[in-house]
Amino acid sequence: MTTAPVDPMIGRLIDGRYQVRSRIARGGMATVYLATDLRLERRVAIKIMHGHLADDNTFKTRFVQEARSAARLAHPNVVNVFDQGQDADMAYLVMEYLPGITLRELLKDYKKLTPEQTVDIMDAVLAGLAAAHKAGIVHRDLKPENVLLADDGRIKLGDFGLARAASANTATGQALLGTIAYLSPELVTRGVADARSDIYAVGIMMYEMLTGEQPYVGEAPMAIAYQHANDQVPTPSSKNPAVPVELDELVLWATNRDPEARPDDAREMLERLREVEPGIRSSHRPLQTQATMVLPGGAMPAGAATAETRVIGAGGSVAAATSTLEASDGDDTEALAKSAERRKRRGYWIIALVLLLTGLAAGTGWYFGAGPGALTSVPETATLAPAVATAALEEAGFAVEPAERNDPVVPAGQVSGTDPAGGAQAQRGSTVTLFVSLGPQILPVPEVRGTPSADARAALKDFTVVDPNVFQFSGDVPADTVIDVLDVEGNPVGAEYPELGELTLVVSAGPLPDVVGMSAADAEAALAAVELQVAYGEPEFSDEVAADLVLSQAATTDPVRPGDTLTLVMSKGQDLVEVPNVITGQTVAQAREQLEALGFTVASNVPAFLEGAVVASVQSPAAGEKIKRGSEVTVNFG
Structure with a gap:
């Protein structure tokens, strides 16, 4: 049995705010997911453009146009748009979630x-x-x-x-x-x-x-x-x-x-x-049926019997029956008239009662269905301009009472919400409090430098701590300890900061790896493990570090963070030079010139004023030996 592939968007946190829960629908341009807005703690529908359309400017423009068009509308019968943005290469649109x-x-x-x-x-x-x-x-x-x-x-x-x-x-x-x-x-x-x-x-x-x-x-x-x-x-x-x-x-x-x-x-x-x-x-209402009334003197269907019908016995003759009916004609006529009058009066009362009950039902239905007692949805007005939000609420049948409150998300001057909240049911004609944002509260920032990063995040719970941390190498601060806290502009944060404002923790990554004495391959592997890049300087001679090993390392940035570059200088080993043969008919002066050109110092038993005339006959060290550049070579006569 094959298992359906798991949508990679499920569980993803978009823009640090919207947690994707499940997929609702998929269209030709985008997929719609159910998500949770972690800041406002509410369910939303988030519409994400298909990845293969991300590079198409026409589709991107149309996607943004949808947000702008819908955001201009504040109406109970239009789906509200709350937010629009870009997370990496993914364009998204946040809308009101309507289960149904x-x-x-x-x-x-x-x-x-x-x-x-x-x-x-x-x-x-x-x-x-x-x-x-x-x-x-x-x-x-x-x-x-x-x-x-x-x-x-x-x-x-x-x-x-x-x-x-x-x-x-x-x-x-x-x-x-x-x-x-x-x-x-x-x-x-x-x-x-x-x-x-x-x-x-x-x-x-x-x-x-x-x-x-x-x-x-x-x-x-x-x-x-x-x-x-x-x-x-x-x-x-x-x-x-x-x-x-x-x-x-x-x-x-x-x-x-x-x-x-x-x-x-x-x-x-x-x-x-x-x-x-x-x-x-x-x-299109069903017809209301009423009982059929047989009026006096009206034709009566054969076989029909009513309370007023008299049945002639089987033994009576037609003539007798006729005689009886004629004799009682006057009395029966009067009785039937009185009975009809009673039914007529009763009918009036029944009609009046039905009309009264119908009126009451209609009035009650109007009151609770369309009148002052009706329940209707409070429009979503968050992030709208106060005038637009007031018009939307009044059009929905509510009275509006303005108020102010701090809001960490909605900019100052825009509507931050209502009481009752948008989407809730409220009685038509009731008062809805419209809150206009004063912007976020300004809160004191706890001192977290020198504390473990997890403890720092807990202490900064009233702010939005960006994830992940910024790591920085330090030989003085232990690993996973906070070195500094930066504001949204990258500067060290002050004593106060807006509620839910973004803060970044600079956390120690420990000391830089020491790669001196390693081969180039080992040094590169050690630095790559902590996400550092490598560059090479000119190799240098060294008496202490063997050839082809790292002689020194130097940072190109201060401070050093993962992704930065270290410059490595490789050792060429000791600077040894082969001593040439200088006693092959050369004068001491010629030997001195040759040896000094190779970086040696020269000593001789021949006086300086005779070096141009005396031929060198003895040298030490002997020709062919390798000695360190700058060492002394003796050139004598005799």
């Missing part, structure tokens, strides 16, 4: 949705899209895969990977972007998109939700694109007769081939959807 499913998964399970379910989902999608259009952003990749249905009932629009700022017409610059099944005719034919292109995609999604299938299918993508460009989308009711005419009209309006005939933006379509929504809901 996508609209695509819902459609796979249920095929098609009811008109009421379609209205509920489209209301949320259009509300989020309206916020994007208002901010000047065109999504350009609307499809069921990008509509998230959270377990707590929230519906959010995500994946702004293809989003761009909206101009009059936003050109794609490529043949086709987005998913072919939802591309508008103008994108197919001219490669341009604006807010109305998003509306077309919304209309296709509505058609698919109501019918369980897309309006255009084909074996090749270009066949589908051709249909988008040349055909009018049919009405959903042509596939599903249960679809009301109001939704037929909305789909046709949104998917008109002419952009000028569509809604200008999502806000216009949302307003129309909310206008027809009450009629759709009321027309």
Whole structure:
């Protein structure tokens, strides 16, 4: 049995902050993982660009564009983006984590949705899209895969990977972007998109939700694109007769081939959807049945018997029966009239009671569903500007009370959070406290120099100690002992520092290895073991160190850290020179000149004024002997 390969990202710590837990989904451009934000202690979704796209500037730009586009939006129906960055060669995007499913998964399970379910989902999608259009952003990749249905009932629009700022017409610059099944005719034919292109995609999604299938299918993508460009989308009711005419009209309006005939933006379509929504809901409620009442004087079906029906005995004749009925006609008529009046009065009371109970139920439903008693999600506002965050909270139906607090992560002047926290459920109309960051607290820095590195990290728990440590060779400080603490700029830290600010420990790696007297190979191996590089200087003679062994070592940096270079000087051994033969007919003066040129000193028994005339006849040491340069050679006569 083969074992599935383990994703190398699982368990990885990204940028010193996000611990990857598990994989959520994989797309063509990136993989989405569930991670834990260790600083804020919350679950997030982290989107990591595929490694093979890291060198593609187009994809990198699109990835960063997604972060910027989504970060400009603060809306309950848009997935919040918290952070974006680069860890080594890996680009990542940190988003709000929403446990649940996508609209695509819902459609796979249920095929098609009811008109009421379609209205509920489209209301949320259009509300989020309206916020994007208002901010000047065109999504350009609307499809069921990008509509998230959270377990707590929230519906959010995500994946702004293809989003761009909206101009009059936003050109794609490529043949086709987005998913072919939802591309508008103008994108197919001219490669341009604006807010109305998003509306077309919304209309296709509505058609698919109501019918369980897309309006255009084909074996090749270009066949589908051709249909988008040349055909009018049919009405959903042509596939599903249960679809009301109001939704037929909305789909046709949104998917008109002419952009000028569509809604200008999502806000216009949302307003129309909310206008027809009450009629759709009321027309699809189950009919209430009531007991059938037989009125006096009305025709009675054969064999029917009521409390007012009189049964003539089997032995009575028709004439007798007729006579009896005629005799009692006056009394029965009066009795029936009184009975009818009683039923009529009772009916009024029943109707009044039903209306009262219905009103109470409707009022209670309104109060807790849409009125002041309704629970709704508090928008995520962290890192937004206070004005933007206040607008988002007020749009969600909350009163806002401003406050301030220190925050080690969020820069001063930006929103650091709310109470209740973002994503929590709170009563509509209640007050939410909006905290604006004062920046991090300034804390005293404990003195950790001279302590073991593990103890130093524990003492500096209120700060972010960068991992790994910076090691430095020292003959005075024991190994694994802190030599210094550096701030984010690489300078020794002062007495105070911001909370969670980054600090780096400089830790002793012990003394430098002593490689004097080693061979070159052994010296290189010893230095490589502590991550030091080797360079060589000019070899030198030495009386103490044999030839081809390290004579000396010298650092090229101060201090010396792993990765730095040591310069080694190799020994050439003793400087020995062979004594030449100088008693072969040379004068003492000539012998002296020859010997001094080789670095020897010369002694002679011949007076200096005679050295030019006297021929040398004796030398010591003898010719051919090797002696140290600078030694004395005797040249005599006799």
